[in-house]
Amino acid sequence: MAERGQEWQGRCCRAAKKRLPVLRWLPKYSLQWLQLDFVAGLTVGLTVVPQALAYAAVAGLPVQYGLYSSFMGCFVYCLLGTSKDVTLGPTAIMSLLVSSYAFHDPTYAILLAFLSGCIQLAMGLLHLGFLLDFISYPVIKGFTSAAAVTIGFNQVKILLGLQNIPRQFVLQVYYTFRRIGETRIWDAILGVFCLIFLVGLQQMKKGIPRIYQMERLYVRASQLIVWTAATGLSILFYKLPFMTGQFFYCNAFFLAARNALVVLFAGLAAYSFQVTGFQPFTLTGATPQGLPPFQPPLFSKVTPNGTVSFQEMVQAMGAGLAVVPLMGLLETVAIAKAFASQHNYQIDPNQELLAMGFTNLLGSFVSSYPVTGSFGRTALNAQTGVCTPAGGLITGALVLMSLAYLTSLFYYIPKAALAAVIICAVAPMFDAKIFHTLWLVKRLDLVPLCVTFLLCFWEVQYGIIAGVLVSGILLLYPLARPRIKVLEHEALFIQPASGLYFPAIEFLRDTVQKQALSEPRLRSVILDCTHVSSIDYTVVLGLSELLHEFQRRRLSLAFVGLQAHVLQVLLAADLEGFYNFSSLKDAEKTLEEELCSASEVLFNDGSENILPTSGIIQ
Structure with a gap:
């Protein structure tokens, strides 16, 4: 009996560790890990706040919904995630999909997050992660490249201060060039300056070596204080030979937080003009202060023409109920696999499905729209030396602090600065080399790539579905012939x-x-x-x-x-x-x-x- 009891206890322990990966690393947690996780979480938090504000605009929602979507994934993934590097939150691709299927309405966006979470949970419990294997790499690259072009060009009209431009890509291109003469010169100057500044900081970052030494926590805290007071000096002298490793670390941190710095400086400039009574920039405007209420999503919507039922809302979202969960899973698992291979650990795709499902499900109770893994923030998390998913706790806490105390300051953030942040974030997603690579390796794979790329400019779901169908035909043709x-x-x-x-x-x-x-x-x-x-x-x-x-x-x-x-x-x-x-x-x-x-x-x-x-x- 004692042996059976021990065997049963061992099975329960293994099952608990499988479903709650936090139990694997928490008993081994150390002060050294805490130092690294704290700095990584803080660095990612400084990046996610300005990006969240900008991605909400891509989704066609008020800016506060970007922040509402940025903290739940940090806490849930800490408990359920199997990758130490992945960070969940709003991304450019997911924001584009939400824009297509939520009709710029927060009620639809929140309900879409709830239903996507339910679907992802069901897929995780049924071990359906293998469905991603039927989406080929050319289809993924075609979609992401088209998304980069669509999102990037969508920000051009904001960068130029143009108003009332259609969101459909072809019409957007046409009317943007047709009305180029209506450009707001101050918005354009600020936007171009922010772009140059971001690109310059990106190039500076490549020249900074990674420092592996472990400083004490109070040393790192003092470095952050020094960094805050001396950002200008660090820009001027970042390559001088007399620098110590600690000063290099300050520069790395400074460059990692470049998005926050650009938004901060642009906001200070706008505030300075506001004080003088002249405001040349288009501002973000008032943002509701405080945390979102914890409540279930609305399953019907009251409009001036009557009540839209749950069934009608689901029918309106249509293919989005399949595209959003699958693309969210695809993005997260692809990122997790890439960093797991790079840092020599393993992930569980079905457990990632559960983590994403719970994130979207619980996130809908705090007014979040669907989220997924972010490649840029995950790369930043890894580069800053994160050791466990606990770094997300610091990131989530920073987002909550921003919602509680800083939303009044978001009023002065110029929209052109946020547009510059988005353009720099999505630019690496466009992979021009893939066309040349496929031409050399296997030209037939250019067919699903080009079909997906071109049709995504019409409608995202048509591009993805067409690409999958073409890939399926190419897969089945050798079976038939x-x-x-x-x-x-x-x-x-x-x-x-x-x-x-x-x-x-x-x-x-x-x-x-x-x-x-x-x-x-x-x-x-x-x-x-x-x-x-x-x-x-x-x-x-x-x-x-x-x-x-x-x-x-x-x-x-x-x-x-x-x-x-x-x-x-x-x-x-x-x-x-x-x-x-x-x-x-x-x-x-x-x-x-x-x-x-x-x-x-x-x-x-x-x-x-x-x-x-x-x-x-x-």
Whole structure:
């Protein structure tokens, strides 16, 4: 009994650790890890706040909803996530999808987060993460590249201060160039300056070595204070040889928080103009202060024309209920796998599904729209030396502090500065090299890439669906048209290069008939099935008809190299005239003897050669 109790206790412990990954690393947590996680969480928090404000605009929602969507994932993933590096929150791609399916309405966006969370939870519990395997890499790159162009150009009108530009991409391009003369010069100057500043800081970051030494926590805290007072000096002197490792660290932290710095400086400039009574910039405007109420999402919406029911809201979101959960999962798992491989640990895709599902489900209770893993913030998290998902707790706390105390300051943030942040964030998503790479490696893969890329400019869901369908066709085509090797001897030798499934049987029959039955010189056929690992009932019927045709012509169709389970299927079908040989030499010898025997019978009495019924010749 004691042994059974211990065994049961061990199973429960393993199950708990599998479903709550926090139990794996929490017992080993150390002060050294705390130092690294604190700095990483703070650095990511300084990045997520300005990005959240900007991504809310991409989603077509008020800016506070970006912050509402930024903290729940930090807390949930700390408990349920299997990657130490991944950070969940609003992203450019997910914001674009929300813009397409939530119609710029917070009620729809929050309900979409709730339903996406439910779907992701169900997929995780049913272990359906394998569905992502059917979305090929060219489709992913086509979508992300199109999303980068769409999101980036969508910010151009904000950068220029243009108003009332359509959101549909083609019309947006047309009207942006048509109304370029209405550009607000101050918005354009500020936006271009912020872009140059962000790009310059990005280039500076490449010249800073990564420091691996472990400073004490109070040393790092003092560094942050010094950094706050001396950012200007760090820009001017960041490459001088007399710098210590600690000063390098301050510069790295400074450059990692470049988005926050750009927004801060732009806000200070706007506030300075506001004090003088002249405001040349388009500002973000008033943002509600305080934390969002914890309440379930609305399952109906009251409008001036009546009440929109839950069913009507679901129908309106349509394909978004499939696209949003799948793309959210795809982005998170792809990022998690990349960083897990880089840092030598493993993730569980189904557990990632559960983490994302709970994040979106619980996030909908705090007015969040759907979120997913962020590549940029995850890379920043890893580069700053995060050790566990506990770094997300610091990031989440910083977002909550911003909501509680800083929202009044968001009024002065120029929209052009946020547009510059978004453009710099999505620019790396456009991968121009992939077109050249696929041209060199496999040109056929350019078809789903280009189809997805082009159609995503029309509608995102059409681009993704079309790309998946084209990839599916390219995947299934070899099954319907397998390569068939044909060698001519006394008997015709035909060898399919892969398995036989129902789409391929007509092609195989046409090939055999064309090679063996359509010419004046009729010949027997040896079908080498060495590479055939499985067949289905449609193939069995097709082979039966082919055997019947050969019998009618008084010829033989023999099989060679059948695997045991395939042979068992054909024997169970009891096909008339079925032969199986263990080797090609035996098949040729037997068929030659039968042809000679049949010729003698026909020469002597003119009677037909009666072939024996099914059998196995070893």
